[in-house]
Amino acid sequence: MKKYTITTLVLMFALTSFAQQSKTENFKAQGKKITVFTTAENTDLRLKQTDNLEFKSSKQPLETEASVFVNPNNTFQTFMGIGGAITDASAEVFAKLSKEKQKEFVNAYYDKDKGIGYSLIRTTIHSSDFSSGSYTYIKENDKDLKSFNIDHDKKFRIPLIKEALKTAGKIPLYASPWSPPAFMKDTKNMLKGGKLLPEYYQSWANYYTKFINAYEKEGMPIWGITVQNEPMAVQKWESCIFTAEDERDFVKNFLGPTMEKNGLLDKKIVVWDHNRDLMAQRANVIYSDKEASKYVWGMGFHWYETWNGGKPMFDNVRQVYEAYPDKNLMFTEGCVEVFDAKKYQFWANGERYGLNMINDFNNGTVAWTDWNILLDQNGGPNHVGNFCFAPLHADTTTGNLIYTPSFYYIGHFSKFIRPEAKRVSTAVSRSQLASTSFYNKDGKMVTVVMNQSDDAIRYNLIIDESKAEVNIPAHAIQTLVY
Template identity: 65%
Template sequence: MMIKKIIFGLTGILLASCANDIDSTKTTANTESKTKNSEVFTPTQATLYTTAENTTLRLSNQGVSTFTEATQPLETDIAVFVNPNKSFQSFIGIGGAITDASAEVFAKLSADKQNELLNAYYSEDGINYNIIRTSIHSSDFGSESFTYIEEGDADLNTFSIEADRKFRIPMIKRATGLIGDDLMFYASPWSPPAFMKTNKNMLQGGKLLPEYNQNWANYYVKFIEAYEAEGIPVWGVTLQNEPMATQRWESCIYTAEEERDFLKNYLGPTFEKAGLGDKNIVVWDHNRDLISHRANVIFEDPEASKYAWGIGFHWYETWTGGDAKYDNLGSINESFPDKNLLFTEGCQEKFDATAYQRWSNAERYGNSMINDFNHGTVGWTDWNILLDHTGGPNHVQNFCFAPIHADTRTNELIYTPTYYYIGHFSKFIQPGAKRISTTTSRSTIESTSFQNPDGKIVTVVMNKTEAPIDYKLIVGTHEIKYKILPHAIQSLIY
């Protein structure tokens, strides 16, 4: 792996840029652990990058350390154990959503700030995103609610993505131009048009009326064809954003059986008939709490399952007061090893302009990414990549945080700790990498590891405690001793 040092944007922070010259590959399903007896990985040196609270460290290169022969760890030692001989799922990438809100804010920035924002996310000098999600017509994040057709046009004769050409498509095109061959672009609907629903409203839930099943399936096809005519290759779609949430914004309810039957009888066959059988369909696209039931109902039906690439999920199940349900992901990974797990959305809710640098926001990301990957997830998609100084725009006042905010009054970009925490994964782990066995001896630190196609291993370690932690990184028969600062995250490349 080639490492070069650069000065990043206006932050003046030393980052590392990893050369990424791999070709984009078709995602494979999660695989069982395998032992590579014929290969012995012997690490020699590791480069350390750190982000830490109450310091100036932000994805900062802290130099190179040398491995020595490992000794038997004691019960009093804190250690991260990496076994390169045990590999699991293939990694497809990390990214975020270019929503109408993100694009509207982006359009208000000066040309130099627009370039800075795009490079911060999509270049190797930034954090190297390769995944983009967007909405099929409107979501709550944008100035208005809209569709691509005139109300009542069931035959879709008036279908047009002209509304997206003002802000959204130009921003997406600039991002995809920076990403190149590793691009993974997918889209999600929040609601069918009002006339197709039981409540005659795009907002406040409601269901798709059965007589419009085929028309709605045709709508996805129209979207894909229109975006690809713009030169934006579409990897796939999710069937419905948050299908069990009646929201005050665009939303639509599907039971597990209703989603199964729409996939089996309409969306899957319609894609095939339109020559779009190579497009990937992701089901559920909601929280981890009910995900197992949705997987069981859809994946146990062979005629529905054949159309599903995998299952998508969000992190908001904690709204009920419980902990994140990572174990449900592991259960799906074990039960349906031919299906993929994709994190499709997460953000910190309840925007507060005084809390841009709130560290717990970033640690929520680090905890989720480590545990989602360790339970079989192949890719990870943040929500809005950019919001303004109000946490919007949002046409129903559902204001939230993003990794980067723009104060459009001053033309300033505000980098939150979340941006750097995501970068500890997205900057160094390459599409096509394999997750490898990684465990810790204490609950005070969390860790995951991937081996890139060039053979280099990236181990991410996070400390959410108030104290610094001395630990050993033990890789096979070799080790390095490290210290991780309080409320810090590290990437080790070796």
């Protein structure tokens, strides 16, 4: 194995970054062909190729024209991936499908050609609300973790993860805990909040390493872990409270050193894993402590800050991105919260995904993870009745898969933007449109455009002195590859 000095590695990284940036700076649109894929409400268009266009010479656009401006000279974060969570609920429903439907399902998500090419997986460390019941990997009161085993996961969850990995190839898998075992908490209950008792900090830190080693022994490499799912929410399901100071100190004094001691420093530690509303405060507390910060790859966040009737707080993502450019941002969970079978095809659910993904990427996010990849016709199973939507549902009474608009909206990003792509500066001249662009390693530029209005719009796609004129239907999303 070759050995490199630190100086050599830094130089290699700099040259690689420069090479990719040079490629984007040399990107010329004139004469390039554009393939347009469209999904639109009140049509049969679902990720369908709808147009083949070509860039031609452009003049100064008028204010009466709608335009999308892409500037290849300005690049930002490197894209990591898009995916969803393989929960116990998803795996239990998957197991009820016929072999043919199972194959269709796995291809739909994880095959780049037949499906939408997911490139990221999240899973849980023992149970969450989307399990048929609460459980852990140890016997009660086993502080030393001598009884630790993942036999529970081998029945449903691990087989589905392996199927996904087999289809998608080597993609990152990360895991999140919802609660420590009951005996480790001050409430002696995995549900309804509570806090980790100080005398169990080390035992709980050891638990993460046991999980990583057990999963990897089964042939599933773990990319990283989040410290705690939604650490400021007292939920009726598995939950545990960590203040910013609690999480900082747990990472600094226990989790980080324990990962290091066990040779797992290559595994990424992600903090927060909660809504955009408090993410800046969490970043300030943890990142300002050098001893804690050195163990942290970045911050995860969710979209549920709208619970109080407010709007998504995208600006908080940007503020953290700008304040801590050496740290990463990943969206770790989002779903349409209240299940209603009458709304399987409710278009606004898909638009919610499109708007959030565009804004999160434009504000510095490197990865985006949906919640359950599959639920049944009741929005579950969920052992506390917290039924939700997924992009795909299975009606276990008929064996059929139900594709929702959300699946296609996510697909407009995940199918075309591939790992290691660079985000490219993109702006729009109309508030009815939203857009983001990425430059893939294969030399293709990908621009996603979303029309949130009730009217079809004709817009210019402009790069330097080149443009193409594109038609987008009302309430539609398009991916342009060129």
